[in-house]
Amino acid sequence: MFRIISGVFKIVVVSLLTGAALSALDLSAADILIELGLTPERTLALLQQGAAWALPNLILGSMVILPIWLVVALLRPPRGP
Template sequence: MLRLASATLKIIFVSLITGAGLSALDVTAADILMEMGLTPENVLALLERGVSWAVPNIVLGSMVIVPVWLVIYLLKPPRG
């Protein structure tokens, strides 16, 4: 857990430094998206499509995986 928190903080710190540097060069997120041929609305639409696809599949998969995991967990010999 500590490694995950440490990695997250490092990513946040490096992102902050990079963002400050790009801001000093007058580069915005909208500029970068336009260079790639996207708009913020397109990005949001793509994210919505991705979430609307992923959530039902995650729920469906968990309906199989959770009971299987529970049975395996219950049938394991006790530790100690």
């Protein structure tokens, strides 16, 4: 659990530092998207399309994987002290 929190913290710190550096260079997210040939609206639409595709597949996969994981966890021999 500590490794996950540590990893998230590192990503947050690096993201803040990168954002501050880009802000100091007078760059915004919209400017970077325009340089890539995207608009903020198109980016949002692409994210929505990706979520609309991924969510049903995630739910369907979890309906298979979670029961299998539960059975394996229940049948695993207990750990000794």
